[in-house]
Amino acid sequence: MSADCSGYYNAENVFVSGFTCPKHDSDSLAIFCCGFNDVKYCCDDPNSFFPYEYGYMWWLSLGALVGLSIAAVVLLAFIITICVLCYLFIATKPRGLDNGLPLRAPAPSGQPEKIYLCSPNLRPNDQEPCGDPNA
Numbered sequence: 001m002s003a004d005c006s007g008y009y010n011a012e013n014v015f016v017s018g019f020t021c022p023k024h025d026s027d028s029l030a031i032f033c034c035g036f037n038d039v040k041y042c043c044d045d046p047n048s049f050f051p052y053e054y055g056y057m058w059w060l061s062l063g064a065l066v067g068l069s070i071a072a073v074v075l076l077a078f079i080i081t082i083c084v085l086c087y088l089f090i091a092t093k094p095r096g097l098d099n100g101l102p103l104r105a106p107a108p109s110g111q112p113e114k115i116y117l118c119s120p121n122l123r124p125n126d127q128e129p130c131g132d133p134n135a
Contacts, residue, residue, distance in 0.1 A: 002020050002021055002022065002031055003020070003021045003031060003032050003033045003042075004018060004019075004020050004021075004033065005018055005019050005020070005021060005033035005035075005040045005041075005042070006018045008037060008038055008040055009038060010038050010039065011038055011039070016040070019042075021033055021042035022042055023042055026042055027042075027044070029044045030042035030043050030044050031044065032044065032045060032046045032048065034048035035048070035050070036050050
């Protein structure tokens with residue numbers, strides 16, 4: 001079995017005459033014509049001929065590279081945004097909310113517990129209660 005590679009003009013516009021695969025100086029399993037319209041060679045894969053010029057592949061590669069670069073920048077911006085939002089959420093979270101209930105030990109047995117009528121935060125100082133519990 002053999003394949004005929006037709007003549008073509010290479011990238012320098014030099015005509016390369018056609019040849020038959022396999023070539024006498026190449027692998028005997030390379031029986032298919034492969035390559036592009038401007039670069040042809042013999043190979044062992046029947047699906048390796050592409051009906052466009054070799055330079056076209058570089059444009060495809062360049063386009064894929066630009067697309068992947070843009071996608072990477074967008075992904076990086078997204079990740080940075082998420083990190084900043086998480087930091088802001090944690091940093092601005094209020095700490096130690098006052099629910100108005102002071103923590104204190106229960107009164108000793110036999111004595112009634114004194115209940116003050118104001119929040120401990122509103123007392124003039126820590127030694128004085130803010131109101132008379134008997135009033």
